[in-house]
Structures are given as structure tokens and as C-alpha cells.
Amino acid sequence: MPRPYSCRRIGPGPAISLFKPAGVPRLKLEEIQLALDEFEAIRLADDEGLYQEEAAERMGVSRATFGRILEAAHGKVARALTGGCALRIEGGPVHPVRGFRLRCLSCTHEWTVETQARPRACPRCESAEISCCGCCRGRSRRRSADGRRKQPSERRES
Numbered sequence: 001m002p003r004p005y006s007c008r009r010i011g012p013g014p015a016i017s018l019f020k021p022a023g024v025p026r027l028k029l030e031e032i033q034l035a036l037d038e039f040e041a042i043r044l045a046d047d048e049g050l051y052q053e054e055a056a057e058r059m060g061v062s063r064a065t066f067g068r069i070l071e072a073a074h075g076k077v078a079r080a081l082t083g084g085c086a087l088r089i090e091g092g093p094v095h096p097v098r099g100f101r102l103r104c105l106s107c108t109h110e111w112t113v114e115t116q117a118r119p120r121a122c123p124r125c126e127s128a129e130i131s132c133c134g135c136c137r138g139r140s141r142r143r144s145a146d147g148r149r150k151q152p153s154e155r156r157e158s
Contacts, residue, residue, distance in 0.1 A: 008069075009060040010040040010094045020086035030085045035092030038073035045070055105129040 013036060020026055037059065044055035056066035080087040103110045104122035106129050113119060121128050 007060070008037040008040065008092070008094050009058065010036055011043065014039055014089045017089045018086060019080070019089075021084050024084070026086055030083070032076050032080045032085050032087050033091065034073060034076050034087055034089045036089065036094045037069055037092045038076065039089050040094070041066060041070040042073050042077070102130050105131055 018026070020029055040059060041055065044050045044058060045052065048055075050058070052066050052070070053063045056063045059066060059069075061069070077087065079085065102113060102119070104125060104127055106127035107122060107125040109122055109124040111123060119130065122130055
């Protein structure tokens with residue numbers, strides 16, 4: 001059984017959610033769905049010009065996962081452009097950056113943060129065991145053997 005998705009953090013969604021070739025009725029077009037996390041990957045890498053490691057950190061995923069998301073997004077956009085298909089942007093395992101919902105796995109306290117940076121501990125009990133609203137199946141952040149959080153540079157080496 002595949003591992004469940006962890007929620008990806010995204011910025012503001014697209015202003016327009018459907019793109020199609022001009023002059024062709026939408027009902028006559030095949031529709032390709034681009035998930036919101038794929039849209040965010042394209043926005044961060046191609047529009048903002050971020051390196052994959054920095055973009056991955058902003059989305060709350062590993063660099064390898066970001067690369068896979070970006071590759072899938074590029075493939076879908078290419079198929080839509082070359083095949084004359086409509087491209088709909090919606091759905092996916094995402095959390096908007098504004099109002100990112102968190103839950104403490106120790107004391108079950110829930111709260112919302114307004115920033116993209118994930119807090120280090122629960123504001124009530126100071127436990128480091130926190131998850132986004134329970135949808136990430138309680139996976140905590142990576143830790144080194146001595147219990148402290150790994151820095152991005154340490155994650156690559158291990």
C-alpha cells in the first residue's frame with residue numbers, strides 16, 4: 001500500500017482555474033487536471049525562479065518530492081499545449097499558506113498559524129510532535145540520532 005500524501009503548502013491559488021484553446025467550445029475539448037501543488041511548483045520554480053531546494057522548503061516537502069511534482073506538472077502542461085486540451089487547475093493534497101492548521105500529537109491542541117514557517121513546538125505543552133490538522137498521519141519532522149531536528153544540509157548526507 002502506498003504511503004499517504006503529506007499536505008503541501010501553497011501560496012495564493014490561480015486567478016483563473018481553466019485554460020483552453022481559443023475558439024473551441026470547452027465541451028469538445030479533453031480536459032487535463034493540474035493539481036494545486038503542481039501549479040505551486042511551476043509558480044515557485046519557473047515564475048519566481050527559485051532553486052528546487054528552496055521551493056521544496058516553502059512547500060513543506062522534500063527536494064526529491066518537489067522534483068517529482070514539478071516533472072508531473074511540466075508533463076501535464078506540455079500535453080495540454082501540444083494536444084490542444086483544456087487545462088483545469090484544482091484539487092490535490094494542499095494547505096493554503098494563510099491559515100495553516102496544526103495539531104499537537106501530545107495534547108491534541110489545535111491552532112492556526114498565519115506564516116509559512118512551521119512552529120517548532122506546541123504553544124500549550126511545548127511538545128515538538130506536531131502535525132498539520134491530522135491529515136499527515138502524525139508524521140513528525142525528521143530528527144537526527146540525538147533527537148534534534150535535522151537541517152536541510154544534514155538531510156542530504158543521511
